[in-house]
Amino acid sequence: MNKKKFNVAILTDNLKGHGGEETVLRLFSDYLSDSYNLEMIFPMFEGNVNWLDLFHGNQNGVHYNVKQSKSNKYIFVASMLIKVKVDVLICMTPQLTYFASVIRKIFRKQYKIISWQHFSILRPTDKSSFSDKKKWYSSADYYFAISSGIKRELISLRINPDKIFTIFNPVIPVNESINQKKVGVTHFLCIARIQFKQQKNLQDLFGACQRLKGNWILDIYGNDDSEGNIETIKCRNYVKKIGIEKNVIWHGWVEDVWNEDINPSCLVLTSNFEGFPMSLCESASHGIPIIAADCPTGPEDIVNSQNGYLYQMHHVEELANLMQKFIDGNVNFDRKLVKKSVSKFFVDNYVRNVKGSIEKIIEESNEK
Helix, strand or coil: CCCCCCEEEEECCCCCCCCHHHHHHHHHHHHHCCCCEEEEEEEEECCCHHHHHHHHCCCCEEEEEECCCHHHHHHHHHHHHHHCCCCEEEECCHHHHHHHHHHHHHHCCCCEEEEECCCCCCCCCCCCCHHHHHHHHHCCCEEEECCHHHHHHHHHCCCCHHHEEECCCCECCCCCCCCCCCCCCEEEEEECCCCCCCCCCHHHHHHHHHCCCCCEEEEEECCCCCHHHHHHHHHHHHHHHCCCHHHEEEEECCCCHHHCCCCCCEEEECCCCCCCCHHHHHHHHCCCCEEEECCCCCHHHHCCCCCEEEECCCCHHHHHHHHHHHHHCCCCCCHHHHHHCCHHHEHHHHHHHHHHHHHHHHHHHHHC
16 A cells, blocks of 8 residues: 655745755755655745746646735735645745734644744754744754754753754765866865855955965855845955965856866855855865855854864954965865765765655644
């Protein structure tokens, strides 16, 4: 007898078709659509709608609206939750998690709600009050934590640890390593949204680069979502001001950095906060060492002695010293061990973890 396929819906907000969350959603769809009847609900899609076609190929139901007013967004979400048959609803924003719980109560729906957040819950840029956060997050039945740090944050909101499943994010194994070509120049790789301060905190990266001695290049890949590209302007002006303009190459956003003709010695991440930074895992999976700020959630799960260095946030001198090691040739990372260091995040392990978590949730629900 065929095993029943449960109906799982993913509800998220403000997608643009590129970025870490979109990458994870694609992988989630690609590798789990055979196990579940998947529905995707995107009430505020801002990107190229052609990106949504990638989900149709997996036999998913894709429901979306382009960016609109807040009231229309919630009307759309309510109509979808009433119409679509759902056993498990995975919500990627706290406000939508709470709203989904309200709809469930009013219309006597039976779906279980999983909160699946992709950023630090207690990040400094989030001005929501502690009481609001507690209300939003406590409205879920279960939680997917993509890092150990996010699990700690959920517990600080008095969420029951037994209801939290740490699943991390999926990484696709890479057979070939990107081996550095010996060209006499050390290339540092940065893959990040262009933000001078804010989350990605490129100011610290530039400050560290100013202290470097020898031949080096900083290759920056990433888009700028700010109005009038003001963040890029800030960054370029600062780079010029501190005298490293000739050492910085701006590549813009590209679909797949790893298919570019790159020659990195290491990847550097200077974020003020993250959820689970995919760029670190992707770099390591290609055999490229990593340096990352030890921000509250994410890097601690990924960076270890086999693949790179963590440094204390905003300690620019410490970051510069670590980068200087690569210029001076005072590092000796085994590319095979760098790749192996992130194997626990590989897709097969991720799928096993997620399926086990969902099955446990459904099993617990059926027992009640």
